[in-house]
Amino acid sequence: MRMNTKNLITFKTILEMGSFQKAADKLGYTQSTVTFQIKQLEEELELELFEKIGRRMELTQAGKDIMPYVDMILQGAEQISNYGKSLSEISGTIKLAIPDSILIYTMQPFIQAFRHEAPNIQLVIHSLQAGQIIQAVMDGIADIGINCEKDNYPDTIIHNNLGTYRILLVASPFMDRGLLDFVTPHQRKPFSLICNEPDGYYQLEMNKYLDKKDIVLNQYMKVQSIEAVKRCVMNNLGIAVVPSYSVEEELKNGALIPIKTELDEKIYNAIYVYHKNKWISPQMKLALDLLIKIKADC
Amino acid sequence: MRMNTKNLITFKTILEMGSFQKAADKLGYTQSTVTFQIKQLEEELELELFEKIGRRMELTQAGKDIMPYVDMILQGAEQISNYGKSLSEISGTIKLAIPDSILIYTMQPFIQAFRHEAPNIQLVIHSLQAGQIIQAVMDGIADIGINCEKDNYPDTIIHNNLGTYRILLVASPFMDRGLLDFVTPHQRKPFSLICNEPDGYYQLEMNKYLDKKDIVLNQYMKVQSIEAVKRCVMNNLGIAVVPSYSVEEELKNGALIPIKTELDEKIYNAIYVYHKNKWISPQMKLALDLLIKIKADC
DNA sequence: TTTCAAAATTCGATATATTCGATATATCAA
DNA sequence: TTGATATATCGAATATATCGAATTTTGAAA
Numbered sequence: 001m002r003m004n005t006k007n008l009i010t011f012k013t014i015l016e017m018g019s020f021q022k023a024a025d026k027l028g029y030t031q032s033t034v035t036f037q038i039k040q041l042e043e044e045l046e047l048e049l050f051e052k053i054g055r056r057m058e059l060t061q062a063g064k065d066i067m068p069y070v071d072m073i074l075q076g077a078e079q080i081s082n083y084g085k086s087l088s089e090i091s092g093t094i095k096l097a098i099p100d101s102i103l104i105y106t107m108q109p110f111i112q113a114f115r116h117e118a119p120n121i122q123l124v125i126h127s128l129q130a131g132q133i134i135q136a137v138m139d140g141i142a143d144i145g146i147n148c149e150k151d152n153y154p155d156t157i158i159h160n161n162l163g164t165y166r167i168l169l170v171a172s173p174f175m176d177r178g179l180l181d182f183v184t185p186h187q188r189k190p191f192s193l194i195c196n197e198p199d200g201y202y203q204l205e206m207n208k209y210l211d212k213k214d215i216v217l218n219q220y221m222k223v224q225s226i227e228a229v230k231r232c233v234m235n236n237l238g239i240a241v242v243p244s245y246s247v248e249e250e251l252k253n254g255a256l257i258p259i260k261t262e263l264d265e266k267i268y269n270a271i272y273v274y275h276k277n278k279w280i281s282p283q284m285k286l287a288l289d290l291l292i293k294i295k296a297d298c
Numbered sequence: 299m300r301m302n303t304k305n306l307i308t309f310k311t312i313l314e315m316g317s318f319q320k321a322a323d324k325l326g327y328t329q330s331t332v333t334f335q336i337k338q339l340e341e342e343l344e345l346e347l348f349e350k351i352g353r354r355m356e357l358t359q360a361g362k363d364i365m366p367y368v369d370m371i372l373q374g375a376e377q378i379s380n381y382g383k384s385l386s387e388i389s390g391t392i393k394l395a396i397p398d399s400i401l402i403y404t405m406q407p408f409i410q411a412f413r414h415e416a417p418n419i420q421l422v423i424h425s426l427q428a429g430q431i432i433q434a435v436m437d438g439i440a441d442i443g444i445n446c447e448k449d450n451y452p453d454t455i456i457h458n459n460l461g462t463y464r465i466l467l468v469a470s471p472f473m474d475r476g477l478l479d480f481v482t483p484h485q486r487k488p489f490s491l492i493c494n495e496p497d498g499y500y501q502l503e504m505n506k507y508l509d510k511k512d513i514v515l516n517q518y519m520k521v522q523s524i525e526a527v528k529r530c531v532m533n534n535l536g537i538a539v540v541p542s543y544s545v546e547e548e549l550k551n552g553a554l555i556p557i558k559t560e561l562d563e564k565i566y567n568a569i570y571v572y573h574k575n576k577w578i579s580p581q582m583k584l585a586l587d588l589l590i591k592i593k594a595d596c
Numbered sequence: 597t598t599t600c601a602a603a604a605t606t607c608g609a610t611a612t613a614t615t616c617g618a619t620a621t622a623t624c625a626a
Numbered sequence: 627t628t629g630a631t632a633t634a635t636c637g638a639a640t641a642t643a644t645c646g647a648a649t650t651t652t653g654a655a656a
Contacts, residue, residue: 001303001375001376001379002302002304003302003375003378004300004301004303004304005299005300005301005302006300006302009299019631019632019633020633021632021633029615029616030615030617031632031633032615032616032617032618032635032636033615033616034633035633036614036615036634036635037614039634040614045378045379046379047378047381052623052632052633054622054623054624055622055623055624055631055632055633056623057632057633062381062382065381066377069374069375069377069378069381070378071374072370072371072374072377073370073371073374075370076368076369076374077299077301077371079370080301080343080345080364080367080368081343081344083343083345083360083364083367084345084360279577317602317604318603318604319603327644327645328644328645328646329603329604329605330604330605330606330644330645330646330647331643331644332604333605333606334605334643334644335643337605338642350604350651350652354603354652355603355604
């Protein structure tokens with residue numbers, strides 16, 4: 001039952017970095033020290049943690065099974081080391097799983113608020129395929145996931161809606177209205193599609209739609225930010241695909257106009273999910289509280 | 299964030315034993331080693347754990363505050379060290395708080411079953427006043443409490459009924475029926491009150507009743523076990539106060555007869571309680587499962 | 597007040613544990 | 627086979643933990 005956090009941290013670092021050598025580099029040890037520490041840990045726990053598969057070290061079943069308890073120990077140690085510290089001082093890590101690109105924009109207010117409230121908590125963002133989010137949360141790879149699906153969760157997963165939004169195609173009000181028919185198929189359009197993330201979710205959805213309709217635009221134009229996208233569209237440099245919430249203001253005051261497409265009705269949800277059985281650390285509580293707060297502000 | 303279980307165990311042992319010296323004795327260290335370990339722990343955690351109040355070491359507020367996390371760490375370590383072991387091999391401690399004496403009898407089947415299933419889990423039984431049970435569970439002094447009250451629990455406490463029973467005054471069927479009026483006040487009875495636990499709950503309740511009625515018995519007679527009590531009563535050596543469940547068989551076959559008192563209607567409950575926010579370790583789960591199983595068997 | 601006993605602390609000596617650096621071994625791919 | 631990559635082993639240097647003896651602190655008894 002004798003055990004120390006140093007060896008456990010080395011153990012976790014090996015899993016994170018993928019090799020003894022890289023863990024040694026990260027932790028400032030030599031590789032032989034890491035080998036020694038793991039051997040010592042294995043003796044202390046009376047368990048084999050790794051087995052050599054070829055030139056790779058792989059976690060044994062026992063190693064996988066004890067992970068929740070290793071985390072329990074390290075979490076406990078982390079909480080103690082944060083004792084008495086204010087929100088702006090506490091450290092730790094929160095791992096978010098977010099489906100590729102699209103939702104980053106939605107999450108911006110959250111990420112900013114989080115960094116502001118607790119600058120020392122490391123916010124690790126895994127960008128994953130939408131289908132892998134739940135798995136990541138179930139496996140404990142991510143503490144919190146952001147997902148699009150509204151239903152169909154296993155009951156070990158707690159989920160809450162953060163808001164709904166639509167994908168819109170927008171244009172400048174000075175654009176020739178005759179060119180804005182995006183329903184009739186087989187067209188060639190003499191203007192650009194402006195975007196900031198060509199591989200983003202909106203973009204891909206819209207591309208699929210345009211492909212299906214065989215509507216081809218002049219060229220693609222990539223700019224830095226979604227703000228830049230909007231300004232370009234307002235200056236009639238082309239049209240753009242945007243999430244509805246990002247252009248609400250401009251649609252209201254007429255700086256931008258929506259283009260009718262058959263994608264109009266497509267509604268998306270931003271849902272945050274986390275594992276039911278996970279201990280909610282103060283760090284995680286802060287993240288969840290902020291998600292709810294940001295939602296209320298919208 | 300560097301920390302080891304050795305120092306934490308020493309820390310916990312000091313609290314348990316009440317002094318550095320006793321902790322050193324228990325753990326097989328010298329006193330100076332314990333001092334060193336605590337000093338080291340304080341440096342690692344960057345916290346003062348003890349303050350000298352006179353010649354006594356008292357836990358600081360910080361010391362109290364971090365206890366849940368210390369427990370979290372030691373629990374985690376315990377689970378790892380139990381990994382792969384069968385139920386009969388796993389170790390650990392479960393602390394029960396039981397109101398003085400009375401319920402020990404009711405708990406006997408549970409205690410036996412528990413010892414049988416997991417002989418290496420130490421079952422610590424705190425005998426407390428009924429009023430202190432909830433507090434003990436809330437303070438984390440006890441993992442599971444057994445209580446008599448049916449309602450009126452704070453919502454941090456989970457409670458479940460284990461069974462109900464009554465207090466009975468029993469006599470031999472050969473006893474002169476004329477002597478068995480325990481309702482009319484101011485009587486002197488020419489026989490003994492037999493009991494095995496003079497300070498037990500039943501006994502005290504019955505004493506109160508007899509005092510109020512001013513019914514005085516010949517003498518008190520103390521025997522070893524509740525089984526002995528029953529045998530004495532059957533042999534007409536006197537009468538006894540017993541919980542109803544312990545004499546069901548004898549009442550049915552007529553070996554004993556109930557004496558009518560105004561206590562007849564008094565119903566007691568055995569309720570087990572535990573803290574909602576506590577992590578339910580496999581050891582604790584076993585205890586809770588057995589409590590439910592024993593209940594079902596009754 | 598003085599004295600005593602029960603605790604905790606300090607400190608030097610020593611045994612034990614940790615880390616490094618160099619080298620050996622194993623595996624895969626070319 | 628050779629080169630690249632990865633872990634294991636071993637001895638020496640260093641750091642840490644423990645003990646035991648002497649010291650200090652404190653409350654209570656004389």
